[in-house]
Amino acid sequence: MKEGKVLVRFRLNGKPVETFTKPNDTLLNLLRRNLGITSVKRGCEVGECGACTVLLDGNPVVSCLILAPTVEGKEITTIEGISKEGELHPLQQAFIKAGAVQCGFCTPGMILTAKALLDKNPNPSLREIKEAIQGNLCRCTGYTKIIQAIQLASKEIKSSCISD
Amino acid sequence: METDPYKLLDKWLKTKKFNVIGRGMERTDALDKVLGRAKYVEDYFSDGMLFGSLVKSEQSHALIQHIDISGVEHLSDSCSVFTAEDIPGTNEVGYTIPDQPLLAAKKVRFHGEPIALVVAEDPDLAKEGTELVKIRYKPLKSVFDPLEAIDSKIRVHEEQGSNIVLKTHSSKGNIVEGFSKSDVLVKHTYRTHYQDHAYLETEGAVAFPASNGVRVIGSIQYPHLAQQITARVLGIGTDQVEVVQAVVGGAFGGKDDMGPLLCAQAALIAFKLGKPAMVTYSREDSMIAHCKRDPAVVEYKSGATRDGKLSAIEARIIFDSGAYANRGPFTLWRATMHASGPYEVPNARVEGYLVYTNKVFQGSFRGFGNPPVQFAVESQMDELAEKLGMDPLEFRLKNILRKGSRTLTNQLLEDSVGIGEALSKAKEKSNWKEKRTEYRKASGDKVKGIGVACGWHGISTSQGVPDWSNALIKIDREGKVAAYTGITEIGQGTHTGHVQVVSEVLGIPTDLIKIEGGTTAAPDTGATHASRGMSVGGIGLILAAEKLKQKMEKTAARLLACTSSQVRFGRGLVFSAKSPERSIRWNDLIEECYKEKIELSAEGYFGLPKGKFDGKKGQGFAYPTFSYIVNVAEVEVDLRTGMTKVLRIWPALASGKIINPVQVEGQVEGAIAQGLGYALMEEIALKDGVVLNPNFTDYLIPTTFDMPEIEKPIYVEDLFRYGPFGAKGVGEMSLIPTPSAISNAVYHATGSRIRELPATPEKLYWTIKSAAESRTKQRKEGTSP
Numbered sequence: 015m016k017e018g019k020v021l022v023r024f025r026l027n028g029k030p031v032e033t034f035t036k037p038n039d040t041l042l043n044l045l046r047r048n049l050g051i052t053s054v055k056r057g058c059e060v061g062e063c064g065a066c067t068v069l070l071d072g073n074p075v076v077s078c079l080i081l082a083p084t085v086e087g088k089e090i091t092t093i094e095g096i097s098k099e100g101e102l103h104p105l106q107q108a109f110i111k112a113g114a115v116q117c118g119f120c121t122p123g124m125i126l127t128a129k130a131l132l133d134k135n136p137n138p139s140l141r142e143i144k145e146a147i148q149g150n151l152c153r154c155t156g157y158t159k160i161i162q163a164i165q166l167a168s169k170e171i172k173s174s175c176i177s178d
Numbered sequence: 179m180e181t182d183p184y185k186l187l188d189k190w191l192k193t194k195k196f197n198v199i200g201r202g203m204e205r206t207d208a209l210d211k212v213l214g215r216a217k218y219v220e221d222y223f224s225d226g227m228l229f230g231s232l233v234k235s236e237q238s239h240a241l242i243q244h245i246d247i248s249g250v251e252h253l254s255d256s257c258s259v260f261t262a263e264d265i266p267g268t269n270e271v272g273y274t275i276p277d278q279p280l281l282a283a284k285k286v287r288f289h290g291e292p293i294a295l296v297v298a299e300d301p302d303l304a305k306e307g308t309e310l311v312k313i314r315y316k317p318l319k320s321v322f323d324p325l326e327a328i329d330s331k332i333r334v335h336e337e338q339g340s341n342i343v344l345k346t347h348s349s350k351g352n353i354v355e356g357f358s359k360s361d362v363l364v365k366h367t368y369r370t371h372y373q374d375h376a377y378l379e380t381e382g383a384v385a386f387p388a389s390n391g392v393r394v395i396g397s398i399q400y401p402h403l404a405q406q407i408t409a410r411v412l413g414i415g416t417d418q419v420e421v422v423q424a425v426v427g428g429a430f431g432g433k434d435d436m437g438p439l440l441c442a443q444a445a446l447i448a449f450k451l452g453k454p455a456m457v458t459y460s461r462e463d464s465m466i467a468h469c470k471r472d473p474a475v476v477e478y479k480s481g482a483t484r485d486g487k488l489s490a491i492e493a494r495i496i497f498d499s500g501a502y503a504n505r506g507p508f509t510l511w512r513a514t515m516h517a518s519g520p521y522e523v524p525n526a527r528v529e530g531y532l533v534y535t536n537k538v539f540q541g542s543f544r545g546f547g548n549p550p551v552q553f554a555v556e557s558q559m560d561e562l563a564e565k566l567g568m569d570p571l572e573f574r575l576k577n578i579l580r581k582g583s584r585t586l587t588n589q590l591l592e593d594s595v596g597i598g599e600a601l602s603k604a605k606e607k608s609n610w611k612e613k614r615t616e617y618r619k620a621s622g623d624k625v626k627g628i629g630v631a632c633g634w635h636g637i638s639t640s641q642g643v644p645d646w647s648n649a650l651i652k653i654d655r656e657g658k659v660a661a662y663t664g665i666t667e668i669g670q671g672t673h674t675g676h677v678q679v680v681s682e683v684l685g686i687p688t689d690l691i692k693i694e695g696g697t698t699a700a701p702d703t704g705a706t707h708a709s710r711g712m713s714v715g716g717i718g719l720i721l722a723a724e725k726l727k728q729k730m731e732k733t734a735a736r737l738l739a740c741t742s743s744q745v746r747f748g749r750g751l752v753f754s755a756k757s758p759e760r761s762i763r764w765n766d767l768i769e770e771c772y773k774e775k776i777e778l779s780a781e782g783y784f785g786l787p788k789g790k791f792d793g794k795k796g797q798g799f800a801y802p803t804f805s806y807i808v809n810v811a812e813v814e815v816d817l818r819t820g821m822t823k824v825l826r827i828w829p830a831l832a833s834g835k836i837i838n839p840v841q842v843e844g845q846v847e848g849a850i851a852q853g854l855g856y857a858l859m860e861e862i863a864l865k866d867g868v869v870l871n872p873n874f875t876d877y878l879i880p881t882t883f884d885m886p887e888i889e890k891p892i893y894v895e896d897l898f899r900y901g902p903f904g905a906k907g908v909g910e911m912s913l914i915p916t917p918s919a920i921s922n923a924v925y926h927a928t929g930s931r932i933r934e935l936p937a938t939p940e941k942l943y944w945t946i947k948s949a950a951e952s953r954t955k956q957r958k959e960g961t962s963p
Binding site: 046047052053054055056057058059060062065093094097102106113115116117118119121122143144145147148151154155156158 | 202204205207208209210211212213214215216217218220221223375376377378379380425426427428429430460461668669670671840841843844847848849850851852873874875879880881882883885888
């Protein structure tokens with residue numbers, strides 16, 4: 015054990031992880047600095063912008079406000095964990111197709127928040143979409159194409175369920 | 179074989195049928211971004227790297243008497259502190275004039291000014307160290323209000339005779355005559371405020387020691403400027419500094435200014451300590467210390483005749499420069515030369531003042547000096563129309579610039595000007611007439627209104643400032659094409675547009691083309707600002723691609739048994755115009771050229787022709803071309819709270835050829851969001867020069883629920899003769915008229931006019947209340963009919 019650090023064990027994108035962390039470090043820093051998951055972005059460090067969003071047991075959380083030791087035994091999903099066998103998640107495809115990506119800094123967090131929404135509610139209304147992502151700031155797109163992308167993905171997911 | 183660049187550009191200008199130009203091609207960088215693989219500055223984090231954290235001034239105006247770093251030295255052996263004294267080269271980073279240090283030396287001029295960098299092997303330790311640097315100041319009196327600063331005895335820069343950095347002016351005709359002929363006059367003062375870029379990625383750079391200097395990866399908009407400033411600060415040659423852009427998490431102009439400063443800060447550490455070094459700003463650092471949109475006071479008077487023609491304008495524009503000149507001379511110049519709006523005005527007098535104050539300095543921000551002045555213009559256009567009893571949109575149509583018009587600076591508009599058509603089309607699409615009548619009649623707590631505003635924006639650099647395009651294209655033996663440009667990809671999608679340009683000219687699939695952009699390894703292409711990346715940046719690409727085709731023509735002609743002039747490139751094939759069924763594959767032609775020892779690289783250069791500008795009169799050639807924009811906005815105001823909800827915006831662009839409509843829509847939608855934030859909610863709260871709200875809880879930017887429905891833009895493709903396929907520039911456009919379109923709609927809804935932004939609910943509530951009170955008072959006193 016490293017001095018002053020605590021062991022934390024959790025599942026990251028389906029795989030078990032064991033690592034040491036400073037007790038007061040955030041999940042954001044643990045993911046970025048210790049585990050090299052740089053898709054989780056630092057935007058404000060106080061939970062205002064949503065760029066560092068990850069899924070904690072399927073729910074979107076801002077990882078800058080989660081103390082790293084508290085994820086013991088939990089399941090963390092980052093953008094790396096949502097494409098299966100090299101195939102893009104319908105949301106990732108829709109974000110590309112709809113032109114919902116500009117600078118891309120909000121994109122991983124935005125897609126993860128949208129995924130949590132669609133997992134629970136595959137057919138959200140416009141209002142429900144806006145509500146779900148209102149904590150994820152985007153300074154480039156004005157959200158128009160992001161909302162369109164989520165709608166597009168919702169249709170894709172529904173039609174693939176039917177064909178299954 | 180045509181080699182004259184003017185004729186080559188003209189050939190493409192006249193082309194009507196395209197393969198990829200005008201298509202909404204998917205972005206080349208989107209896949210990396212949705213996978214989270216795109217590498218931004220901070221993602222270059224690695225063990226063994228040093229981290230620099232900013233020590234900022236706690237005073238607005240003070241002499242630095244002593245900097246005590248002993249606390250940091252006790253914190254850890256690995257910690258060190260860099261101050262102005264550690265700069266080996268010149269501590270001078272001013273953009274326009276040499277008035278700004280990288281790290282404050284003897285004096286601080288604004289609260290938050292960088293004084294030192296604490297360096298440690300751990301970013302948290304570096305941050306902790308900043309608290310331990312103790313600075314002894316001798317406070318000086320500060321001046322915060324630009325109007326006061328004009329005559330103040332307090333000098334922000336003690337060596338200068340006045341706080342006025344620069345005066346600008348433009349005059350034409352005779353305003354005394356113009357106003358005396360006017361049947362209606364409007365005169366008011368308009369105030370606009372700081373706007374923070376609020377890019378989601380804060381400023382940052384990472385530097386690596388290189389054998390003969392440094393290699394820097396930055397969040398930048400102009401690699402060659404970052405190179406120049408870094409070299410100056412380190413006291414080494416530009417050949418010893420390589421700068422490459424990282425993926426940039428939003429820029430909007432701010433990283434044109436901040437990029438080079440962060441590159442120099444990171445490079446300073448890496449260069450002196452011989453280890454990789456990263457400097458990133460926290461959100462708080464960013465909002466306190468990085469430049470913002472210039473606050474402005476615009477005193478504006480205009481007159482029109484009964485037949486609905488503008489007769490004269492007079493404007494005095496005061497720009498608050500903050501502590502340093504930075505871009506102020508250019509933003510003010512732009513504001514001055516755009517002060518007529520996109521209208522014909524026979525008589526005008528415009529004066530501008532750029533004034534130092536002890537506040538955070540201004541800088542480039544989408545719209546670049548133009549939004550404050552267009553807010554004044556477009557408010558006045560509505561007020562004049564009302565006094566004339568005319569529809570405000572029809573009044574604009576009567577005065578709008580057309581082909582053959584002369585601008586405020588008397589610049590002749592020789593190319594087509596599409597804003598009149600854009601205005602008419604926006605009128606139809608928005609159902610303008612019906613809504614103007616219908617909404618008037620409404621009553622209740624929530625009232626609706628519809629408003630219009632126009633905007634114009636000179637594309638690329640002003641007056642005689644050298645303006646050029648440059649690109650280098652190489653084809654490898656497998657037929658893959660690499661195009662080098664200094665233009666950066668900052669999220670706007672320009673590199674995707676560049677791929678389309680090269681694909682169209684070479685007639686090959688887009689996936690064969692890669693843009694190597696934003697690097698000093700590419701030719702200096704000027705900055706990615708002034709809406710020039712796609713348009714001016716694209717010219718060099720066309721010319722380089724044309725040169726390459728010429729290099730291959732002889733070989734192709736031999737293989738196709740035709741003449742060189744009959745060789746055509748398209749669909750990934752090379753064929754003969756005489757018998758198109760005979761063709762050779764692109765790759766086979768490339769292989770043949772390699773065998774024939776034909777070198778397959780070419781540079782495309784174009785110097786934009788510019789006219790003369792008479793600085794004394796402020797008349798002459800201002801910009802290579804102008805883009806135009808119309809926004810119609812529909813709002814709903816809650817009279818009980820003063821809350822404005824923007825319901826819908828109809829944008830109409832006259833910005834030349836649209837290279838990629840999906841990316842253009844993205845620019846329009848994003849710029850409207852920023853314009854809406856600027857109009858209604860974004861406000862840097864300052865007390866004695868201290869930023870009180872350096873966070874997103876207290877500095878509000880639009881979220882999903884603030885955004886209106888944005889209609890598909892109307893495009894009027896008024897071509898620019900030197901633009902690639904006639905493209906002009908789009909990036910900044912939709913922000914410019916958004917505040918005034920909203921405020922004109924608010925007036926239509928409430929009868930209350932906003933002359934100071936942002937129109938927060940509180941401000942609007944009191945404006946509505948006082949307007950209602952004065953109407954009641956007038957009615958009681960019988961002064962109103």
